[in-house]
Amino acid sequence: MATPGPFDRERATLLNPPGLSEAWHGLDLRATLGRHFGCPVFAENDANCAALAEARFGAGRGFPTVAYYTVSTGIGAGVVRDGELVIARHDTEAGHQVLWPAHLGGPECHCGGHGCLEALASGNAIRKRFGVAPEELDDPSAWAEIGRWLGLAVVNTVALLDCDVVVFGGGVVKAWERFDRELRRTVRESLFLQPPPEIRRAELGDDRNVWGAMTLVRGLAPPPTLVQ
Ligand SMILES: [Zn+2]
Numbered sequence: 001m002a003t004p005g006p007f008d009r010e011r012a013t014l015l016n017p018p019g020l021s022e023a024w025h026g027l028d029l030r031a032t033l034g035r036h037f038g039c040p041v042f043a044e045n046d047a048n049c050a051a052l053a054e055a056r057f058g059a060g061r062g063f064p065t066v067a068y069y070t071v072s073t074g075i076g077a078g079v080v081r082d083g084e085l086v087i088a089r090h091d092t093e094a095g096h097q098v099l100w101p102a103h104l105g106g107p108e109c110h111c112g113g114h115g116c117l118e119a120l121a122s123g124n125a126i127r128k129r130f131g132v133a134p135e136e137l138d139d140p141s142a143w144a145e146i147g148r149w150l151g152l153a154v155v156n157t158v159a160l161l162d163c164d165v166v167v168f169g170g171g172v173v174k175a176w177e178r179f180d181r182e183l184r185r186t187v188r189e190s191l192f193l194q195p196p197p198e199i200r201r202a203e204l205g206d207d208r209n210v211w212g213a214m215t216l217v218r219g220l221a222p223p224p225t226l227v228q
Helices: 029-037 046-057 117-121 123-130 140-161 171-190 208-218
Strands: 065-071 075-081 165-169 198-201
Touching: 046 065, 046 075, 046 165, 046 208, 065 140, 065 171, 075 117, 117 123, 117 140, 123 140, 123 171, 140 165, 140 171, 165 171, 171 198
Parallel strands: 065 165, 165 198
Antiparallel strands: 065 075
């Protein structure tokens, strides 16, 4: 299962993913799905699954260190080094890196904080801040702002990881041409001590989470065909 975080990896149990209703909170996937399908169940963060798929088979292939961002209703991220997921104590939550702190007026985030990347540049943030769905957002200055927030996220990511490539996927990235110039400009103008990474749009389409999950479970070489 590719699941939204946060979740308990050891027990394959969802904790309190803010994007899902409370009916999902605490759901034991291993027991529930294992009973239903009669097979072992493993769970991994959906952005991690997507990151692994893009790093192995998509826009990040060939790069030693890949950072991947899903920019969809929410924002998640994953890191892959030498073809393997980087997993630390719990989950990465790069969608909740703070770019506009509360004391400077950053908008509320549903995680409880203020000014998180997810509260500024996700699909839900676009609806809340600009009053329309991302596919209906026409205002160039709004897209430029979204590009700047995502560019700052790249800068922070490079500062910590010195990654070779940052890959962006997810629904909001369908409007890539509307914000990528401002994103790249922000990176250029904000990185001084490190060379900029490659910045790429994801290649694998909406099934990338599934490919990543399958890869984790089966430890396979690239799947024979990828549907774009
Ligand atoms: Zn947040």
